[in-house]
Amino acid sequence: MTDEKKLPEKPEDGEAIHRREFFARLGLGSLGIAGLGTAAFAYQFLSPNVLYEPSPVVDMGKPESYSVGSVTLNADARVFVVHSEEGFFALNAVCTHLGCLTAWKEEQKQIACPCHGSKFTREGVKTDGPAPKPLAWLRMWLNEDGSLLVDRSTEIPPKQFVRV
Numbered sequence: 001m002t003d004e005k006k007l008p009e010k011p012e013d014g015e016a017i018h019r020r021e022f023f024a025r026l027g028l029g030s031l032g033i034a035g036l037g038t039a040a041f042a043y044q045f046l047s048p049n050v051l052y053e054p055s056p057v058v059d060m061g062k063p064e065s066y067s068v069g070s071v072t073l074n075a076d077a078r079v080f081v082v083h084s085e086e087g088f089f090a091l092n093a094v095c096t097h098l099g100c101l102t103a104w105k106e107e108q109k110q111i112a113c114p115c116h117g118s119k120f121t122r123e124g125v126k127t128d129g130p131a132p133k134p135l136a137w138l139r140m141w142l143n144e145d146g147s148l149l150v151d152r153s154t155e156i157p158p159k160q161f162v163r164v
Ligand code: FES
Pocket: 095, 096, 097, 098, 099, 100, 113, 114, 115, 116, 117, 118, 129, 130, 131
């Protein structure tokens, strides 16, 4: 008695086409994924490598909203708007010691830093504490709509007032 192994039968035509189709689709899918990866990499490579930051110019509103003698902190902009007898000016509200946000103390008539106790006059001159420099005066001007604009990126020498 012979123990013949039965050889696998030749796959039917329908099954062979099915398998061929499967591998063709697999190959196309792989090519598609590789193509998408290449396109994403090329897009990233060709895009300008720019860091989009908010504009340094901020609108501080109408001069009428500041009474004479007022020192107003805009915490978002980190800027003081001072309306003195001589006119308007803007001070950087960031302490020159380690960068804390300072605050106007009406009862003491001074700008104070809550972190290490530096104190400044309303003109930004340091009077006490570890701050190494005065608060910077920032460029301020009136735009055509009559609003006060401040350029936080441009320091100016003190005593340059905006007269309205
Ligand atoms: S951060 Fe203002 S005194 Fe230190």
